Amino acid sequence: MAAALDLKPLSAKAFARYLYARVPGAARFRFALKDIAAKYVSKPEFEGMTRLALDGGPIIDVGANRGQSVAAFRRLAPGCEIIAFEPEPRAAALLRKYFHGAKGIVLNDCALGHAPGRFSFFIPHYGMWDCDGMAATSREEATLWLRDGGRMFRFDERLLNVEEHWVECRTLDSFILSPVLIKLHAQGAELDILEGAVDTLRRSRPALMCAFPTGAVVEFFQKLDYRPFSFDGRGFIPGLAGGGATFTWFLTAAHLSRG
Numbered sequence: 347m348a349a350a351l352d353l354k355p356l357s358a359k360a361f362a363r364y365l366y367a368r369v370p371g372a373a374r375f376r377f378a379l380k381d382i383a384a385k386y387v388s389k390p391e392f393e394g395m396t397r398l399a400l401d402g403g404p405i406i407d408v409g410a411n412r413g414q415s416v417a418a419f420r421r422l423a424p425g426c427e428i429i430a431f432e433p434e435p436r437a438a439a440l441l442r443k444y445f446h447g448a449k450g451i452v453l454n455d456c457a458l459g460h461a462p463g464r465f466s467f468f469i470p471h472y473g474m475w476d477c478d479g480m481a482a483t484s485r486e487e488a489t490l491w492l493r494d495g496g497r498m499f500r501f502d503e504r505l506l507n508v509e510e511h512w513v514e515c516r517t518l519d520s521f522i523l524s525p526v527l528i529k530l531h532a533q534g535a536e537l538d539i540l541e542g543a544v545d546t547l548r549r550s551r552p553a554l555m556c557a558f559p560t561g562a563v564v565e566f567f568q569k570l571d572y573r574p575f576s577f578d579g580r581g582f583i584p585g586l587a588g589g590g591a592t593f594t595w596f597l598t599a600a601h602l603s604r605g
Contacts, residue, residue: 360499367473367505381412381444388418391555391593394577395422395527398553399604403526404429406518408458408539409557411479412440415529416451426450429523433457433467433513434481457483457515458532460541467513473505482533485510490534517542524550531557531592540566554596559586572596 366373392415402425407415410430419428429452432438438455445451457467468488469481482488485508492498492506519542528543530536536556540547540563547570554572556563564574564586575595576587582602587594 360497363475363497364499366475367502370474373475377412380414381440384412384414384417385421388414388421389592390579391577391587391591391595392418392422393579394555394575394582394595395419397577397581398527398601400426400526400553402426404523406523406525406528406552407431408518408529409531409533410441410453411437411531413444415531416441416445419529420451423527426526427452429521429525430454431456431458434469434478435511436469436476437478437481457513458518458539458542459515459535460517460538461515462517462520463515464512465515467511469509469511471507471509473502480533483535483538487534519543519545525552526550527553527555529555529593536560537563537566544570551598551600553601555593556596557592559594559596567596571598573598 362376366376400423404427405419405423407419407428407430410416410432411434416428416430419426427450430441431454432441433455438453441453445453457465459465465483467481467483468485470477470488470492472492477492480488480491488508489506493501495501518539523546525546530539532539536559554567559574567574573584573596574586575582575584575597576591577583577595582595582597
């Protein structure tokens, strides 16, 4: 019975990922379509931007990956400058390709953290699938998603390879920016990045979108008088995002009064 169950994927997405690793070109074709779609649609959480008074200030995109969120920001806040950070080499190259010469977009290929320096960056590859969106600052964090049985059908350790890259790291504070919004999706490094952005947060009081915030991240924000909210399409609801949502909003009382 157990062997029979193993032959059946838990979801269509899990089976699609099985194919990405084994069928030549499958992953590249799938993500090329996703890159095109990003120009027109985005995760529902991004619509929360339309309920805030952003006043045309800069938006910081930490973990810009292939540019999906950059495209969302361009569509939903066309008057805002976008400052994107992506240290993973392949994703950074795609960002430069997609947005080269685009007005109001600044691309940075350094990592962000609590202190300047250099550190190892781990990029997983699973069979024929280059998993650039899962790059992380630890080997464990970089492979955690792939090892999840609910997401991967018949995971095969023999297909997994992890590259190590050295990248430059800076603090967000060192850029001396005054953002109105920060999006943060950094594969477990969110708290480390936030600790290097305290001055920016205190000075500018931006709204924030944070992917899968941990208890430590929530506590960090609470000390700065930010509270977590989900966005349901109609408005902000107190509490962490759930139901398959990636991003929780962190807002101050001032954001809600101006929205």
